[in-house]
Amino acid sequence: MSQGDYLKLLDWTGRQLHRGKRGRIPVSCESVLKRLNLDRRSWCDLVSEFGKLFIHVAGRPQTIDATLSRVGQHRYHLRSRARTLLVATK
Structure with missing residues (x-):
């Protein structure tokens, strides 16, 4: 995973975990989650x-x-x- 992909994933994750900051997952993050065999919900649960x-x-x-x-x-x-x-x- 590139540093840029990692930072995008972190940014998106933060927006999911903080009320009022929801955002659409970037395409590059979708591919990272797919490589990890994780869905959006599981990723957020694991992080939080x-x-x-x-x-x-x-x-x-x-x-x-x-x-x-x-x-x-x-x-x-x-x-x-x-x-x-x-x-x-x-």
């Missing part, structure tokens, strides 16, 4: 609830499930709401 959804690591469920911590070699836990948002958008 990020701190609640991900504790120690963030990522797709299959990646987190396959990853062990560097210290202690334990598996990471992914909250069910995060798993639902990310699995539903495959």
Whole structure:
């Protein structure tokens, strides 16, 4: 993702999360969300609830499930709401 695409996505996301600032998603952002296999609603939910959804690591469920911590070699836990948002958008 280019820096320009990233900034457009951030701008659009901010407009979705703040009342009175709704805007149309730029075409370049649509392609980014498509590459991430996310829809607009799931993306906004992930951004607005990020701190609640991900504790120690963030990522797709299959990646987190396959990853062990560097210290202690334990598996990471992914909250069910995060798993639902990310699995539903495959």
